[in-house]
Amino acid sequence: PGQRCPPCRQKQDLHPKALGIKALEKQSDHTLSPDKLYLSLYFAHSRRDCVEQFGQEANMAITQDDQMLCVTEYSRIVPLENGEIVVSLINGRPGAKMFAFSDTLREFTKATNIRLRFLRTNTLLGHLISKAERDPTVTRRYYYSIKDISVGGRCVCNGHAEACSADNPEKQFRCECQHHTCGDTCNRCCAGYNQRRWRPAGQEQHNECEACNCHGHAVDCYYDPDVEHQQASLNSKGVYAGGGVCINCQHNTAGVNCEKCAKGYFRPHGVPVDALHGCIPCSCDPERADDCDQGSGHCHCKPNFSGDYCETCADGYYNFPFCLRIPVFPNYTPSPEDPVAGNIKGK
Structure with missing residues (x-):
């Protein structure tokens, strides 16, 4: 709960012989609505079932990260009990070795809820009996025997966390974010770290969120692409790079980086821009003047x-x-x- 996790591994202990037709479905919006479940994988008794039941060719080679599959490999008679089916939605796909950098595969494997839909049992030679010949006194006693279902997944943290935990009052899994990122999935920069646009971590670059330079006069900022394009924002290294804009400048300051004094205030010569009370009121009668010069007043x-x-x-x-x-x-x-x-x- 609390995360859209890629169900990368699913283990089921059951009798494969009884598995006639099954569908693995998932959804990724917490709604628990059957109308929003999406098919991810089909299991069928035969190639014909794949075509007739799901409109899919059986056992096709995987060429796309979001390709739907229909498999027949779990319809054998043996073992008669304690059979195990291990399903991976990642392995064998083009982006499997670069999962963190395949947007398609990450989206395909995201899920908040998973449903296994059993559509038909598989009895010995039962597929040769037509529907008209089936004895309901017999078929109504058919059942599925499942010993255990285990679903394993990973939290979606956009490469900005090494772990996730449910150590919170809601007991929902949340990423333990790094690189000055915040959010349940580390999907945004933390307050005061929006000098650069948020990006997921790359294979060779962490893409850490960078602190805005507000000269100690603001605690938060936002990213503005136009400001970055105009090179109007000074970063913490003293270089005009990035688009951080300080929010709610304090101490009578103003500007993209809180680098100026607000209207009606000035900073005398020699007073550093990060001085806590460097901006002092202008000595001007408001009836005669609108503002004053920085430095001289x-x-x-x-x-x-x-x-x-x-x-x-x-x-x-x-x-x-x-x-x-x-x-x-x-x-x-x-x-x-x-x-x-x-x-x-x-x-």
Whole structure:
């Protein structure tokens, strides 16, 4: 439970002679719905049964990782008891030796539920009796004798775990993830490790999830392919590689890597970007400025103000701190005795 496991080995102790026709079915979505069971393997008494019952040629050579098979090798008379059938959905398939890297074979063998459907018993010469000649007083006493069914599988961990366990309150098998991956199947990067896109482990590369570089101002991030394409994200080695974008930057910071100060704050010269409280408020009146320069803290004045801290009116404006636009009158010469006009002339 809790995992879509590849049922790579299935062992059954039963009387092969009684095994006339059987189907091995599986599903991989936990629904327990018979409508969502998919046939994986057919067992038949003869080649004819394979064709008539399942529309499959018997004992075909395996050429595809998801090829359906119909086999007749388990319909012999002997042994009369304690017979064993070992079924593998992996062995003999093209991707068997590279199972971790065959998407088709991994998907074909995934299962959350397995059903064995027994369709007909196999009695001595019983196949020669037509349906009309069968005595129901006899056939109703037919039965299947199964001593044990064992299903073995492996957890799907995408190459990012060496083991899985059910050591949790739900008692469901979960991967013991490595490489900074998380999830029941190690199918995503852990929080704060999304500098690179998540990938399953390869044969020669672990494809570990890489930590985002948020300069200590955020604990989580997400991967953005556009940011990687634009080379706009700085990784932990100081190289613009990857697409990690920091989430919820703290300490009055902002930016892809929390490398900038938020609006209304600045980082003085000489203060490192990872300083916990490096961003301090701008010394600007919000009525006169929108923001300030990083490093110097000089204000970004609105159009009618000027100066490092917007302490004067800009050219063309008068009457600080209101700084109104100077009116323009055609063919008008202001009088020096007019205090307002004198201010205008001084400007």
